[in-house]
Amino acid sequence: QLKDRLYKCHFIKQSKEVCGYPLSIFFIVVNEFCERFSYYGMRAVLVLYFKYFLRWDDDLATSIYHTFVALCYLTPILGAIVADSWLGKFKTIIYLSIVYAIGQVAMAVSAIHDITDTDRDGTPNNMTFHVVLSMVGLFLIALGTGGIKPCVAAFGGDQFGDHQERQRRTFFSVFYLCINGGSLLSTIITPILRAQNCGIYSKQKCYSLAFGVPAALMVVALVVFIVGSGMYYKAKPEGNIMGDVCKCIGFAISNRYKHRSKQYPSREHWMDWAEDKYDKLLIAQIKMVLKVLFLYIPLPMFWTLFDQKGSRWTLQATTMDGNFGAIVIQPDQMQTVNPILILTLVPIMDSVIYPLIKKCGLNFTPLKRMTVGMFLAALAFVCAAVVQIEIDVSRKHLTYFNLTQFLKIFPFLIIIRATFFLQSGQLSCAFSRDFGFGSSYTFFIPSTLSLGSNCQESITGAEDIKPNSVHMALQVPQYFFITAGEVMFSVTGLEFSYSQAPSNMKAVLQAGWLLTVAIGNFIVLIVAEVAKLPKQWTEYVLFASLLLCVCIIFSIMAYFYTYIDPTEIEAKFRRNVGDDDDDKNDKQRKLEMEMMKRDLDRSDDEHYKGKQTKM
Numbered sequence: 277q278l279k280d281r282l283y284k285c286h287f288i289k290q291s292k293e294v295c296g297y298p299l300s301i302f303f304i305v306v307n308e309f310c311e312r313f314s315y316y317g318m319r320a321v322l323v324l325y326f327k328y329f330l331r332w333d334d335d336l337a338t339s340i341y342h343t344f345v346a347l348c349y350l351t352p353i354l355g356a357i358v359a360d361s362w363l364g365k366f367k368t369i370i371y372l373s374i375v376y377a378i379g380q381v382a383m384a385v386s387a388i389h390d391i392t393d394t395d396r397d398g399t400p401n402n403m404t405f406h407v408v409l410s411m412v413g414l415f416l417i418a419l420g421t422g423g424i425k426p427c428v429a430a431f432g433g434d435q436f437g438d439h440q441e442r443q444r445r446t447f448f449s450v451f452y453l454c455i456n457g458g459s460l461l462s463t464i465i466t467p468i469l470r471a472q473n474c475g476i477y478s479k480q481k482c483y484s485l486a487f488g489v490p491a492a493l494m495v496v497a498l499v500v501f502i503v504g505s506g507m508y509y510k511a512k513p514e515g516n517i518m519g520d521v522c523k524c525i526g527f528a529i530s531n532r533y534k535h536r537s538k539q540y541p542s543r544e545h546w547m548d549w550a551e552d553k554y555d556k557l558l559i560a561q562i563k564m565v566l567k568v569l570f571l572y573i574p575l576p577m578f579w580t581l582f583d584q585k586g587s588r589w590t591l592q593a594t595t596m597d598g599n600f601g602a603i604v605i606q607p608d609q610m611q612t613v614n615p616i617l618i619l620t621l622v623p624i625m626d627s628v629i630y631p632l633i634k635k636c637g638l639n640f641t642p643l644k645r646m647t648v649g650m651f652l653a654a655l656a657f658v659c660a661a662v663v664q665i666e667i668d669v670s671r672k673h674l675t676y677f678n679l680t681q682f683l684k685i686f687p688f689l690i691i692i693r694a695t696f697f698l699q700s701g702q703l704s705c706a707f708s709r710d711f712g713f714g715s716s717y718t719f720f721i722p723s724t725l726s727l728g729s730n731c732q733e734s735i736t737g738a739e740d741i742k743p744n745s746v747h748m749a750l751q752v753p754q755y756f757f758i759t760a761g762e763v764m765f766s767v768t769g770l771e772f773s774y775s776q777a778p779s780n781m782k783a784v785l786q787a788g789w790l791l792t793v794a795i796g797n798f799i800v801l802i803v804a805e806v807a808k809l810p811k812q813w814t815e816y817v818l819f820a821s822l823l824l825c826v827c828i829i830f831s832i833m834a835y836f837y838t839y840i841d842p843t844e845i846e847a848k849f850r851r852n853v854g855d856d857d858d859d860k861n862d863k864q865r866k867l868e869m870e871m872m873k874r875d876l877d878r879s880d881d882e883h884y885k886g887k888q889t890k891m
């Protein structure tokens with residue numbers, strides 16, 4: 277460890293810097309931007325791909341969507357284990373990025389309807405092919421995106437020396453902004469691509485392009501990361517820390533069980549039963565981690581609500597009017613409101629709101645912020661329920677109108693003007709109609725119609741589905757509350773997990789934090805399946821109430837939590853161990869340090885000489 281630290285100091289001293297930041301982190305930040313573009317771009321159109329391309333119903337689409345998201349946040353544990361105990365972060369990122377890119381390509385191919393459209397009617401004839409290929413694609417993406425998730429941020433952090441703490445903090449903020457910058461751009465672009473018509477034999481909505489561009493961005497992310505290769509500090513794998521933790525906990529439990537009889541004196545903490553075999557420092561570190569993990573128990577409920585932006589809320593938007601005057605917003609584009617608000621709210625919170633609260637003399641601790649974040653998310657779902665009620669009322673009466681009569685009643689809903697051509701041999705006639713957003717019509721063409729004459733008046737239409745009359749702008753309050761909740765909950769939670777974790781278990785706690793996202797997505801599936809509520813708004817109210825209950829439980833748990841300084845605790849343990857065999861170890865350590873410094877100086881000279889000969 278000492279040798280590694282010396283090597284790192286030496287490496288960082290030698291590496292190129294721009295404005296006090298190692299040049300290598302620019303490649304990492306750009307890589308994250310492209311990777312998040314790829315992930316969120318694909319995710320933005322996913323639920324609509326299930327519904328309109330694979331022809332699944334809303335419930336199945338929602339279930340598979342959340343299973344996928346859950347899988348994306350389960351795999352970080354796998355990535356952390358592989359990186360820490362076997363390949364190291366650099367190689368893990370490279371290999372899993374390749375898997376990820378293959379998955380994105382599979383998704384793009386699965387969305388080409390022409391592949392199986394043998395009768396060329398615009399719909400695939402072998403749906404099984406498309407379903408299987410897209411499921412394989414999603415599995416590879418989940419493995420890739422989740423696997424690299426705990427590695428990329430930590431790998432970025434590794435590039436800074438101990439003296440660059442301020443720069444490291446700025447790096448993490450920029451990193452979070454890059455996540456949301458990538459997500460913002462892709463959530464605008466991929467729905468536009470999806471709305472295009474494309475195809476070889478027949479034109480259909482272009483899901484293949486909407487998945488193809490994220491696939492290309494993932495390849496760009498990989499290339500950018502590889503280009504920076506020579507500049508990175510690559511820490512060696514530290515051994516399977518997760519394995520050590522599990523073994524130590526297992527031993528403590530079995531040892532406690534073996535000594536369950538009253539004749540053995542009890543110990544202060546059940547983990548102390550591991551002292552017979554394991555290092556006191558490791559036990560202290562595990563205790564710190566367990567304390568935080570216990571606090572994590574109620575957290576998945578936040579993600580249960582948060583991640584429904586991409587499923588239920590997008591489906592809700594499909595029943596709303598997206599006409600914003602100058603532009604028409606696609607339902608899946610409404611998700612961009614989240615990253616837009618993140619990019620504005622994070623700086624506002626950090627530089628105005630939090631300092632103001634501090635000035636008022638209030639101690640707005642991380643756990644208090646997280647509690648408020650949960651409350652805001654519950655409020656967002658109350659807003660979603662109110663909007664849903666509005667939509668339900670507006671869509672209650674499915675009536676059949678004469679088109680002209682309908683247009684007289686709802687002239688303000690007209691947004692799309694389409695022209696149809698009827699042709700028979702050389703004769704043709706055209707008629708135009710205006711349509712409301714989300715509406716559906718049947719036209720009656722009289723058998724007596726003579727082509728060549730004006731058919732505008734002769735053709736009548738019946739409205740099958742009324743145009744969406746509730747405006748998508750009404751979703752903005754729910755997006756505002758959920759994003760404000762995210763800033764308070766997620767940004768604070770990330771920081772909290774890092775600050776309360778022992779030095780060698782930062783990655784473990786990051787994986788634990790991401791696990792709460794995975795569990796949250798599984799809860800959506802369970803609640804939606806078990807509750808099976810007939811009205812969507814009641815489901816929103818149910819989720820809001822559940823989060824409110826969890827929020828109360830969390831605030832009680834948080835009240836009893838005492839903040840710790842892991843570095844101080846670790847130093848205390850190291851000092852205690854040091855006191856026992858001080859002299860012998862001190863001499864040994866000094867000797868080792870001297871030898872290593874000499875080694876490094878020598879290798880440095882050789883490296884320098886090598887450069888001179890090459891020149």
Ligand SMILES: CC(C)C[C@H](NC(=O)CN)C(=O)O
Pocket residue numbers: 312455456459614615618762766793
């Ligand atoms: C904390 C999320 C699970 C992770 C983060 N998402 C956002 O910032 C969305 N606004 C991400 O890494 O994607």
